[in-house]
Amino acid sequence: MLLRYLKSLIYNSVAELRFTNTGKEKVNLEIPEIHSVLTTDPSRGVEGSYTIHLQTWNSGYVVLSPGKSYSFPASISAYKSSEKVQTIDGIVEMNKRKELVAEWMNNLVLETPEPVLNEMFAFSKIRACESIYETKSGPMHGPGGEAYYAAIWANDQAEYVDPYFPFVGYSYGNASALNSFRLFSKYINDEGKPMPSSIIAEGLDHFGVAGDRGDGAMVAYGAARYALARGSKAEAEELWPLIEWCLEFCRQKLNDKGVVTSDSDELENRFPSGEANLCTSSLYYDALLSAAYLAEDLGKGTTVVKKYREQAAQMEKNIDSYFASTVEGFDTYAYYEGNDILRSWICIPLVMGIDKRASGTIDALFSPRLWTENGLLTQAGTNTFWDRSTLYALRGVFTVGEIEKAMTFLKRYSVTRLLGSHVPYAVEAWPEGNQRHLSAESGLYGRIFTEGMFGIRPTGLHSFSLTPRLPEEWDRMAFRKIKAFGADFDIIVERVKGEIIRIRIEKAGKIILNKKIKSGTTILCNI
Structure with a gap:
């Protein structure tokens, strides 16, 4: 789950709960509608009491056939006593999370x-x-x-x-x-x-x-x-x-x-x-x-x-x-x-x-x-x-x-x-x-x-030394989309023969370094 203070200082965590029928018979699901509120101890809060809200969406009755899945979102959010409770769209928040993880991946x-x-x-x-x-x-x-x-x-x-x-x-x-x-x-x-x-x-x-x-x-x-x-x-x-x-x-x-x-x-x-x-x-x-x-x-x-x-x-x-x-x-x-x-x-x-x-x-x-x-x-x-x-x-x-x-x-x-x-x-x-x-x-x-x-x-700021260590049992390894040194580039390491390896660095679709070296040799790279 994405855990982050939002700029409004609302604490919000959203999860997707998925149920899959792995059996051979139909399964009946009864999804409750939940919205519970907890008020915290004011003596333990920097700004007094906070309210914590637990909520689910897409409640109801579902018949799940074999091999089929059903999912619904749930969220936990927290507010100061002076703040207005916001309407959270669990599907939208979950899609934001997926987009963010995709960026990292x-x-x-x-x-x-x-x-x-x-x-x-x-x-x-x-x-x-x-x-x-x-x-x-x-x-x-x-x-x-x-x-x-x-x-x-x-x-x-x-x-x-x-x-x-x-x-x-x-x-x-x-x-x-x-x-x-x-x-x-x-x-x-x-x-x-x-x-x-x-x-x-x-x-x-x-x-x-x-x-x-x-x-x-x-x-x-x-x-x-x-x-x-x-x-x-x-x-x-x-x-x-x-x-x-x-x-x-x-x-x-x-x-x-x-x-x-x-x-x-x-x-x-x-x-x-x-x-x-x-x-x-x-x-x-x-x-x-x-x-x-x-x-x-x-x-x-x-x-x-x-x-x-x-x-x-x-x-x-x-x-x-x-x-x-x-x-x-x-x-x-x-x-x-x-x-x-x-x-x-x-x-x-x-x-x-x-x-x-x-x-x-x-x-x-x-x-x-x-x-x-x-x-x-x-x-x-x-x-x-x-x-x-x-x-x-x-x-x-x-x-x-x-x-x-x-x-x-x-x-x-x-x-x-x-x-x-x-x-x-x-x-x-x-x-x-x-x-x-x-x-x-x-x-x-x-x-x-x-x-x-x-x-x-x-x-x-735009240079590094590179000392690749290719394991004996590998013929190849690579890093794609390295974002360091103010650039966006790939490093590909491939075995040529024995301890001899080829280093290739690609940037913006162009090869900017292509060199054969002995594994463990240090080379200098400018990006």
Whole structure:
């Protein structure tokens, strides 16, 4: 169902209920006419009591012959006490929903020989795109899950889903992403106060429970990646002060070993993260690289570009010297200094293309200590899993070129989520939240393919590097109607012979790139 605040602040959800006679005899259906009204507790409402209306249409008596179907719409809508109840046409609203889903399905279309991956990817677009609400402060993408609405987070929105929207080309999604960064920009300050973890109450307040979670690195990473992929110079110029401020905040948080300190991480002290954690420094590293690309396109000068690239190079060295460790027998990373238990977030350097300890890290991730039928455990020896780290890990394993291992575990995960007992989307966590389908995780699923399997890395407002990873058992894969970098284009990858593949990029009916390369080779593309 489409869940969105309408601009009148009426909450409206419409569903189509369909009954099909699968038997061999006629069935009599009696469809009730329902219109019930619930008045909420005024002490729990921002503006007092609200009325919630449940309504059905097309009631009556129907004889359903074998093989025939009958459907009727039902809606739930909510109003402030001062608002007039509107007449809702369930058929019209359902058709609007179908048109919107068709728009999502017709852009960023994944074509692979694996139907489960294609379908899971398609479903992930729906969940990532539908969770946007019109608020007093403009469109805000929210995690949802019956708890998180009309609010944004530095991780869920800025880091996870905002950089994904330009690829889908959903204008309301791009508007929500830009708006989220505008809201975070309001918290730029000269006192060295951190970015808030969450901006809440339709943008009117902010919230945090674990101090600085490395939110500046999250926002810098997401804003820079979004600006590049969006391909709009005007938007990039608007976001530049936010990116610059967040990077400087992180720089000032470096300890004497050159890694970024923070009070906690995105798990907000659910698990220990030490004085400095691997995730925050890795996000800062990638944000520096993206800022360098962006500065170059925006004409910020060679001094700025050189500064960010040198800081990124130094941060890569510092990450290795500070976090590199043998943990439970694996040559990988300690998530924080003194950490001696495997953690799922050791995957994060892989996502950023840091492959020095890829072999040991991948062995650790897919070992029985961390991998389960539900993906990665947050910490070895527990029963807790958060899908976000699994989704990052799968992307990272593709990024560093371990294609076959990545495929094996991507298919296992996708079958569980699409066809298992809690379907059809990526989930948040368990046992916390009982596997709610939070929206931004579906954006992370999509990025396994855009950034991992296809290896798209923005390098400018109208350019990217491409490192396609074609699995051995596939002869072909493609993305149709990619909307990023201010363009509309297709990428087709086909096997020529053995490890030799052909890359073809088509734009406006013309082939703008046609090249044979070895699988895993990086090429630069201008759109």
